[in-house]
Amino acid sequence: MLDSKIDTYRKMWSFMEKNPSVFVSEYSEGMKRVLEGDYAFLMESTMLDYMVQRDCNLTQIGGLLDNKGYGIATPMAAKMSSLCDSDVTENQFSLADSFWFTIVTLMKQGCDLNPRSISTRIIGAIWWFFTLILISSYTANLAAFLTVDRMITPIESVEDLASQTKISYGALEGGSTMTFFRISNSQTLK
Numbered sequence: 792m793l794d795s796k797i798d799t800y801r802k803m804w805s806f807m808e809k810n811p812s813v814f815v816s817e818y819s820e821g822m823k824r825v826l827e828g829d830y831a832f833l834m835e836s837t838m839l840d841y842m843v844q845r846d847c848n849l850t851q852i853g854g855l856l857d858n859k860g861y862g863i864a865t866p867m868a869a870k871m872s873s874l875c876d877s878d879v880t881e882n883q884f885s886l887a888d889s890f891w892f893t894i895v896t897l898m899k900q901g902c903d904l905n906p907r908s909i910s911t912r913i914i915g916a917i918w919w920f921f922t923l924i925l926i927s928s929y930t931a932n933l934a935a936f937l938t939v940d941r942m943i944t945p946i947e948s949v950e951d952l953a954s955q956t957k958i959s960y961g962a963l964e965g966g967s968t969m970t971f972f973r974i975s976n977s978q979t980l981k
Contacts, residue, residue, distance in 0.1 A: 897922045 795801055807813050815821040825831070892906070896919050906912050946952050952960060962968040 893918065897926075 795804070815824065892915065896915070906915050945955065946958070952958070962972065
């Protein structure tokens, strides 16, 4: 911190250098000082994450936007590294897998890679029921369309009704329809 170009870090180092009692020999001693009094213990972010998760009386200040990565390192060609690799690839459900799952569900086919979490499985089940209803409705409407003969309507207008003799027609005696036809000026309606 002494060579730092940031003024705040230089001030902090100057204070710590003048007060050697602020340094601790172990993490547990630093945590104890934090819990017992007014003391801020500076530590690396990985260890800080670990300690804050273990004790709910501790709080992390700053560093919330750090990029952190955790991993397991194994020697090249180690026995266990192949097991880790297959487990990682087996449990991945990428966006492409999601689209593939959607398409094969719509086509009523099977899929090798299915969602693992319960929420995604519920969404998948809802999608499956939706596609089942959609395809069933489409199939039923298509079958009805192909099997039912179209009814030909021989009467398209009042003139057609008046000119034919197969279908008889009438109106209620003394009703408004009878009055309409009686007072109409059209020759077809009389």
